[in-house]
Amino acid sequence: MRNLEESLKALNEHYLEMLKNLNRMLDVNIEMLEEGKNLSSLYGECLVVEDIINAFEVNLKENSIIAIARFQPAAKNLRELVMLIDGGRLVERMGDILKKNIKILKEINEESPELALVLNKRLLPYIVKIKNVYEVYINSFINGNESLLYELIVADEKINEEANKIMHEMEKCMKENTDNIHNLARAIVLTKKYERFADHIIHLVTDLVYILKGENLRKKELLEKEN
Incomplete structure (x- = not known):
């Protein structure tokens, strides 16, 4: 039977696999923007990886709850188990965002190739920046390093x-190109969803800071808003 330390190690490895699968979904989104081809194949892969993330999330939550009930951990270990539950739930949501985004990308590429060329070129550096932030989070989680x-x-x-x-540019295009308002509107939705994905990364970051240093950045943020 595993002790608490062994259980935490296994759960962290489980969570890391979720993070890596989500990173692959980001790669698929980027490949869609870079190539604009093999759309069905990329979309299909995204669906498969998202299903894997969902299965991981269910197991992570169940095993974390079992560990809490069995070992009744205190302080840092309890915070870590709660973070794993919350983090798994958030990663599952982030996977859902990426799945919806690649569906939108696929539809725009198929329905309006000319707009897709412009949009893909404009979005690519933006998504790469988001991926870079996400990978720093993964490395910080692996190495237990809060400095970055x-x-x-x-x-x-x-x-x-x-x-x-980007959204301002799309809105300007909508005024100048009324024939493609539907896809331009979807481009705005797409950008907002990526922004939401990036916001979720920061939620993961603040939770990790809390685990590593016991510093609750969300509480600080709420207090600043009240003042």
């Missing part, structure tokens, strides 16, 4: 600024 996590919170502000620029 605070920089990610600043990076998120730049991602939000970039999202607003």
Whole structure:
């Protein structure tokens, strides 16, 4: 029978596999933007990987709850188990966002190839920035190093600024090109969803800071808003 330390190690490995699968979904989104071809194949892979993430999330939650009930951990270990439950749930949501996004990308590429060329080129560096932030989070989780996590919170502000620029450009195009309003509107939705994905990364970051340092950044943020 596993002790608490062994259970935590196994759960962390389980969570890491979820993170890696989500990273693959990001890669698939990027490949769609880079190539604009093999759309059905990429979309199909995204569906498969998202199903894997969903299965991982169910197991992670069940095993974390069992560990809490069996070992009744205190302080840091309890925070870690709660973070794994919350993190798994959030990663599952992030996978759902990427699945919906690649579906939108696929539809725009098929229905409006000319717009897709412009949109793909515009979105690609934006998504790559998001992926870079996400990979720093993964590395920080693996190495237990919080030194770069605070920089990610600043990076998120730049991602939000970039999202607003892209959406403003799309809105301008809608006024100039009324024949393709439907796909331009979907491009705006797409950008907002990627921005939401990036926001979720920061939620994961703040949870990891809490585990590594016992510092609740969300509580600080709420107190700042109240003041």
